Amino acid sequence: MTYEKKLVIGLFGFGVVGEGIYRVLKQTPTLQAAIKRICIKHPDKKRNAPAELFTTDADLLLNDPEINVVVELIDDADAAWYIVSTSLGSGKAVVSANKKMIAAHLAELLQLQVDNRTSFLYEAAVCGSIPVIRNLEEYYDNDMLNSVTGIINGSTNYILTRMNEDGMAYDDALELAQELGFAETDPSLDVQGTDAANKLTIILNHAYGIISKPEDIMCKGITQLHPTDSVYAKEKGYSIKLVARANRVNHTDVAAYVLPTFVGPRSQLFNVRFEYNGVIIGTRLADEQFIYGKGAGRYPTSSAVLSDIAALRYGYKYEYKKARTGVNYQISTDHVLRIYVSCENMADINRLDFIAIDETYISQNRKYITGTISFDKLRKAAWLNNPDNSVIVFAEAGPAADHQLEELE
Ligand SMILES: NC(=O)c1ccc[n+]([C@@H]2O[C@H](COP(=O)([O-])OP(=O)(O)OC[C@H]3O[C@@H](n4cnc5c(N)ncnc54)[C@H](OP(=O)(O)O)[C@@H]3O)[C@@H](O)[C@H]2O)c1
Structure with a gap:
């Protein structure tokens, strides 16, 4: 109408x-x-x-x-x-x-x-002021989407920036995020990754036509991160970000998760700091593109609401075109990730869960292990939800893999 x-x-x-x-x-x-x-x-x-x-x-x-x-x-x-x-x-x-x-x-x-x-x-529901939904709906209609990877929760990004760059304690950084109006009324939605999983559920629909529930998405927030994880990240030149990722692993399956992630300086996400959000869209023809802006706050969010109200003047509707491409994409559990797990007690981590282990480090304070693991093993691992353990994924296992999906003639 x-x-x-x-x-x-x-x-x-x-x-x-x-x-x-x-x-x-x-x-x-x-x-x-x-x-x-x-x-x-x-x-x-x-x-x-x-x-x-x-x-x-x-x-x-x-x-x-x-x-x-x-x-x-x-x-x-x-x-x-x-x-x-x-x-x-x-x-x-x-x-x-x-x-x-x-x-x-x-x-x-x-x-x-x-x-x-x-x-x-509902543009404001995903990344506040950044037009993610409208872009996925309209612009990336024909070019095959390989991946959508983003920092899509401003509150956790604010907290991680303060912790990593200013050495602030987690509780103080959370309190500051709440004072500044970046956190949800119930901050557990942010810090446990649920808010990002809710947004990724919406993204999956507009990117791949997948109708899922947030519970279908593997999700770990930032509450289990340990101060020594930041030390490891700094030594290796990484920044720890809460990253939501959806990527095609083959012609019908899409990996989808929200996990703390080591992001290196070559990634556009490296410089997404404080309450800002950033989304990298990987496509078959155009390679990678990056959209960046404020993901929360009164006027940035109002700008997306205003844009939606204005679009109603010309009767704009989402057409959910990706659901009509003839390909029934589904969420995959059959892919691998390279991860880092830090723990109090190395005996907690079942090494047999890993396909390959790259590095093991044991000190009096903290122990860690890095290696490759199947996504399915990871999501079922008992040690994943132990509050004494933190799991961080290495970003580079992802985007590089996009290019291997199919060669253009
Ligand atoms: N804040 C952000 O930056 C941001 C960004 C993106 C999306 N969002 C989303 O935008 C929505 C609003 O967020 P907000 O930050 O503006 O929340 P908020 O500041 O806490 O305000 C919530 C408002 O909802 C009203 N309310 C609650 N229950 C109600 C009910 N049953 N009937 C009528 N009014 C009711 C409250 O009324 P009273 O004033 O009487 O208490 C209040 O005015 C949420 O869904 C949030 O996830 C927020």
């Missing part, structure tokens, strides 16, 4: 992003989009907007036939699912930034869009 008339918006949430988009829209009159009502949770909070705009009654927005666009920016995934599914069900266009809700309900959301022929846009 193209909106000849004005976009009449029902806004849910008036927090970091909600208030941001309220302010931005006030300063963008040319867009012809006006917020009619704002639904929030706590009526007694002081708001920087006229009191008559606010309500705690969601149905007042959902049942208002004049509201043709719902912008959902709340921090409660269950309530967001009710808001978004009800809105799409009644034919309203929806813009959301809620990656947790979208990743959990991907299949149902795809169906709702088909059934109701309405737009559901």
